[in-house]
Amino acid sequence: MSSIYLHIPFCKQACHYCNFHFSTSLKYKAEMVKAMLQELELRQDYLIDKELDSIYFGGGTPSLLTEGELMQFFEQIEKRFTIKPDAEITLEANPDDLTKEKVSALRRTPVNRLSIGVQSFFEEDLRFFNRAHSASEARASLEDALAAGFDGLTIDLIYGSPTTSDAHWEENLNITFGYDIPHVSCYALTVEERTALFHFIQTGKAPPVDEARAARQFERLVAAMRSQGYLQYEISNFARPGHFAVHNSSYWKGEPYLGLGPSAHSYNGESRQWNVANNAKYLRAFQDLPGFKKQVSPSTGLFEIEYLSPDDRYNEYVMTGLRTIWGVELLRLRQMGKTYEQHFLQHIQSFIDAGQAEREGETVRLTDAGKFLADGIAAAVFTYR
């Protein structure tokens, strides 16, 4: 399996909780597209398997790309790779960008799945998050996408915000179920350093995030999704059977992917590398390349690289395994080395005893009680040598 991820590093405005890489100045969008096309050309041999199962436009806000810009990416990708006929081609879109005209334009491109950043259907939450869209735009974007025939649809929702009462959260879920969309991602509001939200909480302008509220709303989320026939195939991701996201699943299963654009990560089975998270430096790295003949290397300042040790592989596997429906397979740990299996079994036992994890044959998974604590449980079974 092979995938391409394209990071479009522009947003209309900064959401208060966001620590992704983006710029609110769109001045260099055309140059950025050109540079990313160059990166695609330079790094076309990064993926050994040239048949793509998924292409994902993330960001930032990829719905700021014009139809023409998107088609430039597809033309370049098709020159160098084969896009499988059933490939999943996702574009993250914000509701305020998804006018009827925009949705029609996107239907003319190979994009077959929209990931819409709804976050909430309540104005109070959207203002607290500093989202660029309104509650009515959230609904309209979904209706227009469905009417245009985008049946591969997913939305993002945020729970645990000080503005989201339990009743509002229940209503957000009910509105979502009313649209009968096949895939939903729900994230707890987290307070990252160097965000406006962090600053507001530090200075008393916003109340701190209430962990108990987040835990309660997560519990309600899991139960409601299950009652509606969604499978929780990863802690934050719910899908109807047959609608697991190819992009996310291949990432969690350790399949290779090529990431293009500032801050984008790539993985080829041996190493991870990540591009510089700075638009100006990224653009400069390409301007410095004479005629694209030079190989892209860390010396150009474009990216950093990390070769994975056996311990890194073990830690990554248990981290993602515990978060997903596939769990941690003991056979796979054995293949990594007997000591890894022993280490894992020894450290997971207390969580099994506490009812937060369970062993079924050769697989260990988290229970509902353990899912909200997944990061802490993973940290407890990591190896730190």
Ligand code: SF4
């Ligand atoms: S639109 Fe998305 S990437 Fe941009 S600031 Fe908001 S959350 Fe972050």
